[in-house]
Amino acid sequence: MSYRQVTLSRRQLLKTGAGLSASTLFFSPLSANTVDTQAHIVIMGGGASGMAMANRLASRLRGGKITLIEPRETHHYQPGWTMVASGVWNNPDKTMRPNAQFVPQGITWVREYAAGVDAENRLVELANGEVLSYDYLIVATGIQLNYHLIEGMSPDLVGQHGIGSVYASIEAASRTRQAIKTWVDSGGGKGIFTAAPTPVKCAGAPLKMTFTTLSHLEDSGRREAFDVDYMTPGTGLFSQPWVDDFVRERFTQQNVNIRHQFRLSAVDPQAKQAEFTFVGPESEFTSHHELRAAEYQREGLSTVVSDYDFLHVVPPMSAHDFIKQSDLIAQEGPYRGEWIDVDIHTLQHKRYPEVFGIGDVIGAPINKTAASVKAQAPIVEENLIAVMQGQEPPARHRGYTSCPLITGIGKAMLVEFGYEDDFAFMPSFPFIDPKDESWAVWVMKDRMLQPAYYAVLEGQA
Amino acid sequence: MTFYGALTILMYAIAPYAWWLVAGAVFLVILHIVAYLRGYQITHYRCNGALIVSGLVGLSAIAWIPMMTNSQLSYIATASDWVALISGVVGIFILAYLLLHPASYLVREKT
Numbered sequence: 001m002s003y004r005q006v007t008l009s010r011r012q013l014l015k016t017g018a019g020l021s022a023s024t025l026f027f028s029p030l031s032a033n034t035v036d037t038q039a040h041i042v043i044m045g046g047g048a049s050g051m052a053m054a055n056r057l058a059s060r061l062r063g064g065k066i067t068l069i070e071p072r073e074t075h076h077y078q079p080g081w082t083m084v085a086s087g088v089w090n091n092p093d094k095t096m097r098p099n100a101q102f103v104p105q106g107i108t109w110v111r112e113y114a115a116g117v118d119a120e121n122r123l124v125e126l127a128n129g130e131v132l133s134y135d136y137l138i139v140a141t142g143i144q145l146n147y148h149l150i151e152g153m154s155p156d157l158v159g160q161h162g163i164g165s166v167y168a169s170i171e172a173a174s175r176t177r178q179a180i181k182t183w184v185d186s187g188g189g190k191g192i193f194t195a196a197p198t199p200v201k202c203a204g205a206p207l208k209m210t211f212t213t214l215s216h217l218e219d220s221g222r223r224e225a226f227d228v229d230y231m232t233p234g235t236g237l238f239s240q241p242w243v244d245d246f247v248r249e250r251f252t253q254q255n256v257n258i259r260h261q262f263r264l265s266a267v268d269p270q271a272k273q274a275e276f277t278f279v280g281p282e283s284e285f286t287s288h289h290e291l292r293a294a295e296y297q298r299e300g301l302s303t304v305v306s307d308y309d310f311l312h313v314v315p316p317m318s319a320h321d322f323i324k325q326s327d328l329i330a331q332e333g334p335y336r337g338e339w340i341d342v343d344i345h346t347l348q349h350k351r352y353p354e355v356f357g358i359g360d361v362i363g364a365p366i367n368k369t370a371a372s373v374k375a376q377a378p379i380v381e382e383n384l385i386a387v388m389q390g391q392e393p394p395a396r397h398r399g400y401t402s403c404p405l406i407t408g409i410g411k412a413m414l415v416e417f418g419y420e421d422d423f424a425f426m427p428s429f430p431f432i433d434p435k436d437e438s439w440a441v442w443v444m445k446d447r448m449l450q451p452a453y454y455a456v457l458e459g460q461a
Numbered sequence: 462m463t464f465y466g467a468l469t470i471l472m473y474a475i476a477p478y479a480w481w482l483v484a485g486a487v488f489l490v491i492l493h494i495v496a497y498l499r500g501y502q503i504t505h506y507r508c509n510g511a512l513i514v515s516g517l518v519g520l521s522a523i524a525w526i527p528m529m530t531n532s533q534l535s536y537i538a539t540a541s542d543w544v545a546l547i548s549g550v551v552g553i554f555i556l557a558y559l560l561l562h563p564a565s566y567l568v569r570e571k572t
Contacts, residue, residue, distance in 0.1 A: 439536045439538065
Protein backbone atom coordinates (compact mmCIF):
# COMPACT_ATOMS: atom_id res chain seq x y z
CA MET A 1 0.00 0.00 0.00
CA SER A 2 1.38 3.41 -0.85
CA TYR A 3 0.47 6.92 0.00
CA ARG A 4 1.42 10.13 -1.71
CA GLN A 5 3.44 12.55 0.31
CA VAL A 6 1.77 15.92 0.49
CA THR A 7 4.09 18.57 -0.87
CA LEU A 8 4.02 20.59 2.32
CA SER A 9 2.69 19.15 5.53
CA ARG A 10 0.91 21.09 8.23
CA ARG A 11 3.86 20.67 10.53
CA GLN A 12 6.22 21.94 7.82
CA LEU A 13 3.97 24.90 7.23
CA LEU A 14 3.99 25.74 10.88
CA LYS A 15 7.76 25.62 10.84
CA THR A 16 8.24 27.68 7.69
CA GLY A 17 5.69 30.38 8.24
CA ALA A 18 7.42 32.83 10.55
CA GLY A 19 4.31 34.65 11.62
CA LEU A 20 2.37 31.48 12.10
CA SER A 21 5.22 29.91 13.99
CA ALA A 22 5.12 32.81 16.37
CA SER A 23 1.43 32.10 16.88
CA THR A 24 2.17 28.52 17.77
CA LEU A 25 4.48 29.68 20.52
CA PHE A 26 1.77 31.75 22.09
CA PHE A 27 -0.99 29.20 21.64
CA SER A 28 0.94 25.99 22.24
CA PRO A 29 -1.29 23.23 23.65
CA LEU A 30 1.55 22.27 25.99
CA SER A 31 0.67 25.30 28.04
CA ALA A 32 -2.59 23.59 29.11
CA ASN A 33 -2.70 22.68 32.82
CA THR A 34 -0.70 19.49 33.10
CA VAL A 35 -1.23 16.73 35.66
CA ASP A 36 1.53 14.79 37.40
CA THR A 37 1.14 11.03 37.46
CA GLN A 38 3.08 7.80 37.74
CA ALA A 39 0.33 5.72 36.15
CA HIS A 40 0.63 3.51 33.09
CA ILE A 41 -2.15 4.27 30.62
CA VAL A 42 -2.71 1.85 27.76
CA ILE A 43 -4.66 2.97 24.70
CA MET A 44 -5.90 0.08 22.58
CA GLY A 45 -6.29 1.21 18.98
CA GLY A 46 -4.78 4.05 16.99
CA GLY A 47 -7.73 5.03 14.85
CA ALA A 48 -9.41 8.41 15.18
CA SER A 49 -10.35 7.97 18.83
CA GLY A 50 -7.17 6.24 20.04
CA MET A 51 -4.90 8.72 18.29
CA ALA A 52 -6.89 11.70 19.59
CA MET A 53 -6.59 10.33 23.14
CA ALA A 54 -2.85 9.66 22.74
CA ASN A 55 -2.27 13.28 21.73
CA ARG A 56 -4.55 14.72 24.38
CA LEU A 57 -3.04 12.70 27.20
CA ALA A 58 0.52 13.29 26.00
CA SER A 59 -0.18 17.00 26.34
CA ARG A 60 -1.97 16.81 29.68
CA LEU A 61 0.07 14.29 31.65
CA ARG A 62 3.55 14.74 33.08
CA GLY A 63 5.34 11.61 34.22
CA GLY A 64 3.80 8.19 34.00
CA LYS A 65 3.69 6.18 30.81
CA ILE A 66 1.33 6.10 27.84
CA THR A 67 1.32 3.06 25.57
CA LEU A 68 -0.51 3.08 22.24
CA ILE A 69 -1.26 -0.32 20.74
CA GLU A 70 -1.66 0.08 16.99
CA PRO A 71 -0.23 -2.36 14.44
CA ARG A 72 -0.84 -0.35 11.27
CA GLU A 73 1.65 2.10 9.81
CA THR A 74 -0.99 3.88 7.73
CA HIS A 75 -3.84 5.97 9.03
CA HIS A 76 -7.00 5.91 6.92
CA TYR A 77 -9.36 8.84 6.70
CA GLN A 78 -12.42 6.61 6.47
CA PRO A 79 -15.00 9.41 6.10
CA GLY A 80 -13.39 9.95 2.68
CA TRP A 81 -14.19 6.46 1.46
CA THR A 82 -17.71 7.42 0.31
CA MET A 83 -16.12 10.23 -1.72
CA VAL A 84 -13.81 7.69 -3.37
CA ALA A 85 -16.54 5.10 -3.94
CA SER A 86 -18.87 7.69 -5.45
CA GLY A 87 -16.18 8.85 -7.88
CA VAL A 88 -15.84 12.36 -6.45
CA TRP A 89 -12.28 11.83 -5.21
CA ASN A 90 -10.16 10.32 -7.94
CA ASN A 91 -7.10 9.77 -5.80
CA PRO A 92 -7.62 7.15 -3.05
CA ASP A 93 -4.17 7.93 -1.66
CA LYS A 94 -5.63 11.22 -0.47
CA THR A 95 -7.26 9.29 2.38
CA MET A 96 -4.00 7.85 3.69
CA ARG A 97 -1.23 9.25 5.85
CA PRO A 98 1.50 7.62 7.90
CA ASN A 99 0.49 7.02 11.50
CA ALA A 100 3.93 8.27 12.50
CA GLN A 101 2.76 11.76 11.53
CA PHE A 102 0.21 11.73 14.34
CA VAL A 103 1.77 9.65 17.12
CA PRO A 104 2.96 12.13 19.75
CA GLN A 105 6.47 12.15 21.10
CA GLY A 106 7.07 10.65 24.52
CA ILE A 107 4.64 7.76 24.27
CA THR A 108 5.36 4.11 23.57
CA TRP A 109 3.92 2.92 20.26
CA VAL A 110 3.50 -0.86 20.25
CA ARG A 111 3.12 -2.01 16.63
CA GLU A 112 1.18 -5.15 17.38
CA TYR A 113 -2.41 -6.37 17.37
CA ALA A 114 -4.20 -6.61 20.68
CA ALA A 115 -5.52 -10.09 21.28
CA GLY A 116 -7.28 -10.01 24.62
CA VAL A 117 -8.14 -8.09 27.76
CA ASP A 118 -8.17 -9.40 31.32
CA ALA A 119 -9.94 -6.53 33.05
CA GLU A 120 -9.94 -8.25 36.45
CA ASN A 121 -6.14 -8.30 36.48
CA ARG A 122 -5.65 -5.17 34.40
CA LEU A 123 -3.81 -6.93 31.60
CA VAL A 124 -3.81 -6.59 27.83
CA GLU A 125 -2.60 -9.51 25.76
CA LEU A 126 -0.92 -8.90 22.42
CA ALA A 127 -1.00 -11.11 19.34
CA ASN A 128 2.71 -11.92 19.76
CA GLY A 129 2.03 -13.35 23.22
CA GLU A 130 3.32 -10.41 25.20
CA VAL A 131 1.22 -9.12 28.07
CA LEU A 132 0.98 -5.47 29.14
CA SER A 133 -0.26 -4.41 32.52
CA TYR A 134 -2.08 -1.13 32.95
CA ASP A 135 -3.37 1.20 35.60
CA TYR A 136 -5.87 2.79 33.25
CA LEU A 137 -7.16 1.49 29.94
CA ILE A 138 -8.75 3.32 27.03
CA VAL A 139 -10.52 0.98 24.64
CA ALA A 140 -10.57 2.44 21.15
CA THR A 141 -10.47 -0.71 19.08
CA GLY A 142 -13.11 0.30 16.58
CA ILE A 143 -15.42 -2.06 14.82
CA GLN A 144 -15.38 -5.50 13.23
CA LEU A 145 -16.97 -6.05 9.82
CA ASN A 146 -18.86 -9.36 9.89
CA TYR A 147 -19.16 -10.13 6.18
CA HIS A 148 -19.07 -13.82 7.10
CA LEU A 149 -22.60 -13.55 8.52
CA ILE A 150 -23.83 -13.10 4.93
CA GLU A 151 -23.62 -16.50 3.28
CA GLY A 152 -21.45 -16.48 0.18
CA MET A 153 -20.14 -12.97 0.84
CA SER A 154 -16.53 -11.99 1.28
CA PRO A 155 -14.81 -8.60 1.06
CA ASP A 156 -12.68 -10.13 -1.70
CA LEU A 157 -15.78 -10.15 -3.91
CA VAL A 158 -16.11 -6.37 -3.83
CA GLY A 159 -15.63 -5.06 -7.35
CA GLN A 160 -16.60 -8.36 -8.95
CA HIS A 161 -19.97 -9.69 -10.09
CA GLY A 162 -21.60 -6.29 -9.58
CA ILE A 163 -20.84 -6.22 -5.85
CA GLY A 164 -19.83 -3.04 -4.06
CA SER A 165 -19.18 -2.29 -0.40
CA VAL A 166 -17.76 1.01 0.73
CA TYR A 167 -16.91 -0.25 4.19
CA ALA A 168 -14.39 -3.00 3.53
CA SER A 169 -11.26 -0.91 2.80
CA ILE A 170 -10.01 1.96 0.68
CA GLU A 171 -9.24 -0.57 -2.05
CA ALA A 172 -12.81 -1.87 -1.81
CA ALA A 173 -14.10 1.69 -2.04
CA SER A 174 -12.18 2.11 -5.31
CA ARG A 175 -13.50 -1.20 -6.61
CA THR A 176 -17.02 -0.18 -5.56
CA ARG A 177 -16.64 2.93 -7.66
CA GLN A 178 -15.69 0.76 -10.65
CA ALA A 179 -18.63 -1.59 -10.05
CA ILE A 180 -21.04 1.37 -9.98
CA LYS A 181 -19.52 2.79 -13.16
CA THR A 182 -19.82 -0.57 -14.92
CA TRP A 183 -23.48 -0.78 -13.93
CA VAL A 184 -24.27 2.78 -15.01
CA ASP A 185 -22.41 2.30 -18.31
CA SER A 186 -24.41 -0.87 -18.98
CA GLY A 187 -27.42 1.36 -19.56
CA GLY A 188 -29.95 -0.34 -17.32
CA GLY A 189 -30.73 -3.02 -14.77
CA LYS A 190 -31.41 -3.36 -11.09
CA GLY A 191 -29.37 -2.02 -8.21
CA ILE A 192 -29.97 -3.09 -4.63
CA PHE A 193 -28.66 -1.04 -1.74
CA THR A 194 -28.72 -2.67 1.68
CA ALA A 195 -28.53 -1.64 5.33
CA ALA A 196 -27.24 -3.81 8.17
CA PRO A 197 -29.20 -5.36 11.05
CA THR A 198 -26.73 -3.87 13.54
CA PRO A 199 -25.32 -0.49 14.41
CA VAL A 200 -22.75 0.47 11.79
CA LYS A 201 -19.98 3.00 11.58
CA CYS A 202 -21.06 6.07 9.65
CA ALA A 203 -24.71 5.11 9.55
CA GLY A 204 -25.24 7.63 6.77
CA ALA A 205 -22.86 5.84 4.38
CA PRO A 206 -25.44 3.39 2.95
CA LEU A 207 -27.71 6.36 2.19
CA LYS A 208 -24.85 8.42 0.76
CA MET A 209 -23.93 5.57 -1.58
CA THR A 210 -27.55 5.38 -2.73
CA PHE A 211 -27.89 9.12 -3.27
CA THR A 212 -24.58 9.52 -5.10
CA THR A 213 -25.36 6.56 -7.34
CA LEU A 214 -28.74 8.12 -8.10
CA SER A 215 -26.85 11.22 -9.24
CA HIS A 216 -24.84 9.09 -11.67
CA LEU A 217 -28.00 7.37 -12.92
CA GLU A 218 -29.75 10.70 -13.48
CA ASP A 219 -26.69 12.13 -15.22
CA SER A 220 -26.69 9.15 -17.57
CA GLY A 221 -29.98 10.41 -19.04
CA ARG A 222 -31.52 6.94 -18.75
CA ARG A 223 -32.78 6.96 -15.17
CA GLU A 224 -35.98 5.18 -16.18
CA ALA A 225 -33.94 2.19 -17.41
CA PHE A 226 -32.62 1.52 -13.91
CA ASP A 227 -34.47 0.03 -10.94
CA VAL A 228 -33.19 0.93 -7.48
CA ASP A 229 -34.19 -0.93 -4.31
CA TYR A 230 -33.25 -0.05 -0.74
CA MET A 231 -33.54 -3.04 1.61
CA THR A 232 -33.37 -2.36 5.33
CA PRO A 233 -33.87 -4.66 8.34
CA GLY A 234 -35.43 -1.96 10.49
CA THR A 235 -38.51 0.19 10.17
CA GLY A 236 -36.53 3.39 9.78
CA LEU A 237 -33.90 4.68 7.38
CA PHE A 238 -32.02 7.00 9.74
CA SER A 239 -31.88 7.48 13.52
CA GLN A 240 -32.85 11.14 13.52
CA PRO A 241 -36.64 11.31 13.01
CA TRP A 242 -36.78 14.43 10.82
CA VAL A 243 -34.01 13.12 8.59
CA ASP A 244 -35.71 9.72 8.46
CA ASP A 245 -38.85 11.35 7.04
CA PHE A 246 -36.78 13.46 4.66
CA VAL A 247 -34.89 10.48 3.25
CA ARG A 248 -38.10 8.50 2.85
CA GLU A 249 -39.72 11.35 0.94
CA ARG A 250 -36.65 11.93 -1.22
CA PHE A 251 -36.34 8.22 -2.05
CA THR A 252 -39.98 8.22 -3.09
CA GLN A 253 -39.41 11.25 -5.33
CA GLN A 254 -36.39 9.56 -6.88
CA ASN A 255 -38.24 6.28 -7.49
CA VAL A 256 -36.33 4.19 -4.97
CA ASN A 257 -38.29 1.16 -3.79
CA ILE A 258 -37.94 0.88 -0.01
CA ARG A 259 -38.49 -2.52 1.59
CA HIS A 260 -38.37 -2.78 5.36
CA GLN A 261 -37.51 -5.67 7.69
CA PHE A 262 -35.35 -7.51 5.22
CA ARG A 263 -31.74 -8.33 5.94
CA LEU A 264 -29.24 -9.49 3.34
CA SER A 265 -28.69 -13.15 4.26
CA ALA A 266 -26.89 -14.64 1.25
CA VAL A 267 -25.24 -13.74 -2.02
CA ASP A 268 -24.69 -15.86 -5.10
CA PRO A 269 -22.12 -13.79 -7.00
CA GLN A 270 -21.99 -16.03 -10.08
CA ALA A 271 -25.74 -15.90 -10.54
CA LYS A 272 -25.90 -12.26 -9.42
CA GLN A 273 -28.63 -13.11 -6.94
CA ALA A 274 -29.14 -11.85 -3.39
CA GLU A 275 -31.23 -13.57 -0.74
CA PHE A 276 -33.05 -11.46 1.81
CA THR A 277 -34.58 -12.85 4.98
CA PHE A 278 -37.73 -11.28 6.36
CA VAL A 279 -36.85 -10.59 9.98
CA GLY A 280 -40.34 -9.51 10.99
CA PRO A 281 -41.63 -6.97 13.46
CA GLU A 282 -40.85 -9.19 16.46
CA SER A 283 -37.23 -9.60 15.52
CA GLU A 284 -34.51 -8.13 17.68
CA PHE A 285 -32.95 -7.02 14.41
CA THR A 286 -35.65 -4.40 14.18
CA SER A 287 -34.03 -2.76 17.17
CA HIS A 288 -31.02 -1.28 15.46
CA HIS A 289 -28.95 -1.78 18.60
CA GLU A 290 -29.02 -5.49 18.58
CA LEU A 291 -27.42 -8.37 16.83
CA ARG A 292 -28.23 -11.86 17.92
CA ALA A 293 -26.36 -14.89 16.70
CA ALA A 294 -29.45 -16.96 17.41
CA GLU A 295 -31.45 -14.91 14.96
CA TYR A 296 -29.02 -15.77 12.22
CA GLN A 297 -29.65 -19.42 12.88
CA ARG A 298 -33.43 -19.28 13.03
CA GLU A 299 -34.98 -21.58 10.51
CA GLY A 300 -38.23 -21.36 8.64
CA LEU A 301 -38.05 -17.63 8.09
CA SER A 302 -39.38 -16.44 4.78
CA THR A 303 -36.84 -15.32 2.25
CA VAL A 304 -36.91 -13.62 -1.11
CA VAL A 305 -34.29 -14.01 -3.80
CA SER A 306 -33.66 -11.10 -6.07
CA ASP A 307 -31.58 -10.71 -9.21
CA TYR A 308 -29.32 -7.72 -9.27
CA ASP A 309 -26.93 -5.94 -11.59
CA PHE A 310 -25.36 -3.98 -8.75
CA LEU A 311 -25.48 -4.83 -5.05
CA HIS A 312 -24.16 -2.55 -2.31
CA VAL A 313 -23.41 -4.69 0.73
CA VAL A 314 -23.39 -3.27 4.24
CA PRO A 315 -22.11 -5.98 6.57
CA PRO A 316 -23.31 -6.59 10.14
CA MET A 317 -20.86 -5.01 12.57
CA SER A 318 -19.80 -5.54 16.18
CA ALA A 319 -16.88 -5.06 18.51
CA HIS A 320 -13.89 -7.23 17.64
CA ASP A 321 -14.09 -10.86 18.70
CA PHE A 322 -11.34 -10.52 21.34
CA ILE A 323 -13.31 -7.67 22.93
CA LYS A 324 -16.52 -9.69 22.77
CA GLN A 325 -14.76 -12.48 24.62
CA SER A 326 -13.43 -10.14 27.32
CA ASP A 327 -14.83 -8.95 30.64
CA LEU A 328 -15.48 -5.57 29.07
CA ILE A 329 -18.41 -6.60 26.92
CA ALA A 330 -21.94 -5.65 27.96
CA GLN A 331 -23.61 -8.55 29.71
CA GLU A 332 -27.16 -7.26 29.69
CA GLY A 333 -29.24 -4.64 27.99
CA PRO A 334 -29.40 -3.77 24.32
CA TYR A 335 -25.64 -3.95 23.75
CA ARG A 336 -25.06 -7.30 25.39
CA GLY A 337 -22.53 -9.52 23.77
CA GLU A 338 -21.66 -7.04 21.04
CA TRP A 339 -20.37 -3.72 22.41
CA ILE A 340 -18.48 -2.61 25.52
CA ASP A 341 -20.39 -1.64 28.58
CA VAL A 342 -19.78 2.06 29.22
CA ASP A 343 -21.93 4.76 30.73
CA ILE A 344 -23.00 6.57 27.58
CA HIS A 345 -22.56 9.97 29.27
CA THR A 346 -19.26 9.59 31.16
CA LEU A 347 -17.83 6.92 28.81
CA GLN A 348 -16.47 5.13 31.89
CA HIS A 349 -16.85 1.37 32.00
CA LYS A 350 -19.77 0.38 34.22
CA ARG A 351 -17.88 -2.37 36.08
CA TYR A 352 -14.24 -1.37 35.71
CA PRO A 353 -13.87 2.30 36.65
CA GLU A 354 -10.24 2.42 35.45
CA VAL A 355 -11.45 1.59 31.92
CA PHE A 356 -12.92 4.07 29.45
CA GLY A 357 -14.35 3.42 26.00
CA ILE A 358 -14.38 5.75 23.04
CA GLY A 359 -15.40 5.57 19.41
CA ASP A 360 -17.15 2.82 17.51
CA VAL A 361 -16.59 0.11 20.13
CA ILE A 362 -18.92 1.53 22.78
CA GLY A 363 -22.51 0.48 23.28
CA ALA A 364 -24.52 3.61 22.56
CA PRO A 365 -27.70 4.31 20.62
CA ILE A 366 -25.84 6.48 18.10
CA ASN A 367 -22.25 7.76 17.93
CA LYS A 368 -20.26 5.63 15.52
CA THR A 369 -18.81 8.53 13.55
CA ALA A 370 -15.55 10.47 13.49
CA ALA A 371 -17.50 13.55 14.54
CA SER A 372 -18.59 11.72 17.68
CA VAL A 373 -14.93 11.18 18.53
CA LYS A 374 -14.43 14.94 18.42
CA ALA A 375 -17.07 15.27 21.15
CA GLN A 376 -16.06 12.19 23.13
CA ALA A 377 -12.29 12.76 23.34
CA PRO A 378 -12.40 15.81 25.66
CA ILE A 379 -14.96 14.00 27.84
CA VAL A 380 -12.75 10.93 28.23
CA GLU A 381 -9.71 13.14 28.86
CA GLU A 382 -11.41 15.11 31.60
CA ASN A 383 -13.09 12.11 33.22
CA LEU A 384 -9.99 9.91 33.13
CA ILE A 385 -7.90 12.61 34.77
CA ALA A 386 -10.58 13.11 37.43
CA VAL A 387 -10.61 9.37 38.16
CA MET A 388 -6.80 9.37 38.35
CA GLN A 389 -7.14 12.08 40.98
CA GLY A 390 -9.69 10.08 42.94
CA GLN A 391 -12.70 12.11 41.86
CA GLU A 392 -15.96 11.24 40.20
CA PRO A 393 -16.09 11.79 36.42
CA PRO A 394 -17.44 15.33 36.01
CA ALA A 395 -17.92 15.61 32.24
CA ARG A 396 -20.96 14.32 30.40
CA HIS A 397 -21.24 13.38 26.75
CA ARG A 398 -24.58 14.41 25.26
CA GLY A 399 -24.27 12.00 22.38
CA TYR A 400 -23.23 14.54 19.81
CA THR A 401 -22.84 12.98 16.41
CA SER A 402 -22.72 14.43 12.95
CA CYS A 403 -23.40 13.18 9.47
CA PRO A 404 -22.76 15.37 6.46
CA LEU A 405 -25.53 13.55 4.59
CA ILE A 406 -24.76 13.72 0.89
CA THR A 407 -28.11 13.89 -0.92
CA GLY A 408 -26.57 14.08 -4.37
CA ILE A 409 -23.15 14.75 -5.83
CA GLY A 410 -22.71 18.46 -5.12
CA LYS A 411 -25.08 18.98 -2.18
CA ALA A 412 -25.36 17.79 1.41
CA MET A 413 -27.07 18.40 4.75
CA LEU A 414 -25.10 18.93 7.96
CA VAL A 415 -27.08 16.64 10.26
CA GLU A 416 -25.86 17.05 13.84
CA PHE A 417 -27.80 15.52 16.71
CA GLY A 418 -27.48 13.93 20.14
CA TYR A 419 -29.07 11.51 22.61
CA GLU A 420 -31.59 13.89 24.09
CA ASP A 421 -35.16 14.77 23.12
CA ASP A 422 -35.54 11.96 20.60
CA PHE A 423 -32.24 12.68 18.88
CA ALA A 424 -32.85 16.43 18.65
CA PHE A 425 -30.64 18.47 16.36
CA MET A 426 -27.48 20.00 17.87
CA PRO A 427 -26.32 22.43 15.17
CA SER A 428 -22.78 23.79 15.52
CA PHE A 429 -23.26 26.76 13.24
CA PRO A 430 -26.19 29.18 13.60
CA PHE A 431 -26.02 29.95 9.88
CA ILE A 432 -26.41 26.32 8.76
CA ASP A 433 -29.85 24.75 9.07
CA PRO A 434 -29.56 20.96 9.46
CA LYS A 435 -32.78 20.61 7.45
CA ASP A 436 -31.39 22.35 4.37
CA GLU A 437 -29.60 20.77 1.45
CA SER A 438 -26.65 23.03 0.83
CA TRP A 439 -23.69 23.56 -1.47
CA ALA A 440 -21.67 25.12 1.37
CA VAL A 441 -22.11 21.95 3.43
CA TRP A 442 -21.01 19.89 0.42
CA VAL A 443 -17.85 22.01 0.13
CA MET A 444 -17.31 21.51 3.85
CA LYS A 445 -17.55 17.72 3.39
CA ASP A 446 -15.39 17.80 0.26
CA ARG A 447 -12.64 20.14 1.44
CA MET A 448 -12.77 20.99 5.15
CA LEU A 449 -13.74 17.93 7.17
CA GLN A 450 -10.53 16.05 6.44
CA PRO A 451 -8.40 18.90 7.84
CA ALA A 452 -10.75 19.07 10.83
CA TYR A 453 -10.38 15.32 11.30
CA TYR A 454 -6.60 15.58 11.41
CA ALA A 455 -6.91 18.37 13.95
CA VAL A 456 -8.99 15.98 16.08
CA LEU A 457 -6.26 13.34 15.78
CA GLU A 458 -3.73 15.86 17.01
CA GLY A 459 -5.98 16.65 19.96
CA GLN A 460 -6.50 20.19 18.71
CA ALA A 461 -10.22 20.10 17.94
CA MET B 462 -12.38 25.28 19.51
CA THR B 463 -9.08 26.91 20.42
CA PHE B 464 -7.17 29.32 18.24
CA TYR B 465 -4.50 26.67 17.80
CA GLY B 466 -7.18 24.18 16.74
CA ALA B 467 -8.51 26.57 14.08
CA LEU B 468 -4.96 27.19 12.90
CA THR B 469 -4.33 23.45 12.67
CA ILE B 470 -7.41 22.97 10.48
CA LEU B 471 -6.43 25.90 8.27
CA MET B 472 -2.91 24.59 7.82
CA TYR B 473 -4.12 21.14 6.82
CA ALA B 474 -6.64 22.71 4.43
CA ILE B 475 -4.12 24.84 2.56
CA ALA B 476 -1.20 22.40 2.69
CA PRO B 477 -2.01 20.73 -0.68
CA TYR B 478 -2.14 24.12 -2.39
CA ALA B 479 0.60 25.83 -0.39
CA TRP B 480 3.20 26.12 -3.14
CA TRP B 481 0.61 27.38 -5.62
CA LEU B 482 -0.50 30.02 -3.13
CA VAL B 483 3.05 31.04 -2.38
CA ALA B 484 3.97 31.16 -6.09
CA GLY B 485 0.86 33.22 -6.89
CA ALA B 486 1.53 35.66 -4.08
CA VAL B 487 5.18 36.06 -5.09
CA PHE B 488 4.18 36.67 -8.72
CA LEU B 489 1.64 39.30 -7.66
CA VAL B 490 4.13 41.09 -5.43
CA ILE B 491 6.83 41.07 -8.13
CA LEU B 492 4.33 42.41 -10.67
CA HIS B 493 3.39 45.28 -8.38
CA ILE B 494 7.01 46.06 -7.53
CA VAL B 495 8.03 46.16 -11.22
CA ALA B 496 5.03 48.36 -12.08
CA TYR B 497 5.72 50.63 -9.11
CA LEU B 498 9.34 51.07 -10.14
CA ARG B 499 8.05 52.24 -13.52
CA GLY B 500 5.75 54.85 -12.02
CA TYR B 501 2.57 52.83 -11.39
CA GLN B 502 0.33 53.89 -8.52
CA ILE B 503 -2.82 51.89 -7.93
CA THR B 504 -4.83 54.90 -6.79
CA HIS B 505 -3.79 57.20 -9.63
CA TYR B 506 -3.78 54.97 -12.66
CA ARG B 507 -7.18 54.52 -14.37
CA CYS B 508 -7.95 51.61 -16.66
CA ASN B 509 -11.60 50.87 -17.32
CA GLY B 510 -10.64 47.85 -19.40
CA ALA B 511 -8.97 46.17 -16.41
CA LEU B 512 -12.00 46.98 -14.28
CA ILE B 513 -14.45 45.57 -16.82
CA VAL B 514 -12.44 42.42 -17.51
CA SER B 515 -11.94 41.85 -13.77
CA GLY B 516 -15.69 42.24 -13.29
CA LEU B 517 -16.38 39.70 -16.01
CA VAL B 518 -13.85 37.26 -14.56
CA GLY B 519 -15.51 37.70 -11.15
CA LEU B 520 -18.99 37.15 -12.58
CA SER B 521 -17.83 34.08 -14.50
CA ALA B 522 -16.84 32.61 -11.14
CA ILE B 523 -20.55 32.20 -10.38
CA ALA B 524 -20.49 29.39 -12.91
CA TRP B 525 -17.10 27.82 -12.36
CA ILE B 526 -16.71 27.94 -8.58
CA PRO B 527 -19.53 25.38 -8.11
CA MET B 528 -18.08 23.27 -10.95
CA MET B 529 -14.63 23.34 -9.35
CA THR B 530 -16.19 21.94 -6.19
CA ASN B 531 -17.86 19.02 -8.02
CA SER B 532 -21.22 20.76 -7.73
CA GLN B 533 -23.48 22.92 -9.87
CA LEU B 534 -25.05 26.35 -9.74
CA SER B 535 -28.54 24.94 -9.22
CA TYR B 536 -27.41 23.55 -5.84
CA ILE B 537 -26.67 27.04 -4.49
CA ALA B 538 -29.79 27.19 -2.38
CA THR B 539 -29.39 28.57 1.12
CA ALA B 540 -28.41 32.04 2.32
CA SER B 541 -25.08 30.59 3.49
CA ASP B 542 -24.49 29.18 0.01
CA TRP B 543 -25.08 32.56 -1.61
CA VAL B 544 -22.93 34.41 0.93
CA ALA B 545 -20.10 31.92 0.34
CA LEU B 546 -20.45 32.12 -3.44
CA ILE B 547 -20.64 35.91 -3.52
CA SER B 548 -17.60 36.09 -1.25
CA GLY B 549 -15.79 33.89 -3.73
CA VAL B 550 -16.89 36.06 -6.65
CA VAL B 551 -15.73 39.24 -4.89
CA GLY B 552 -12.42 37.57 -4.01
CA ILE B 553 -11.86 36.51 -7.63
CA PHE B 554 -12.75 40.02 -8.83
CA ILE B 555 -10.25 41.64 -6.45
CA LEU B 556 -7.55 39.16 -7.39
CA ALA B 557 -8.14 39.65 -11.11
CA TYR B 558 -8.07 43.43 -10.66
CA LEU B 559 -4.83 43.30 -8.67
CA LEU B 560 -3.33 41.32 -11.53
CA LEU B 561 -4.77 43.09 -14.55
CA HIS B 562 -4.50 46.67 -13.33
CA PRO B 563 -0.69 46.83 -13.01
CA ALA B 564 -0.31 44.49 -16.00
CA SER B 565 -2.29 46.89 -18.19
CA TYR B 566 -0.07 49.76 -16.98
CA LEU B 567 3.05 47.87 -17.97
CA VAL B 568 1.60 47.00 -21.38
CA ARG B 569 0.58 50.63 -22.04
CA GLU B 570 3.93 51.90 -20.87
CA LYS B 571 5.69 49.55 -23.27
CA THR B 572 3.58 50.64 -26.23
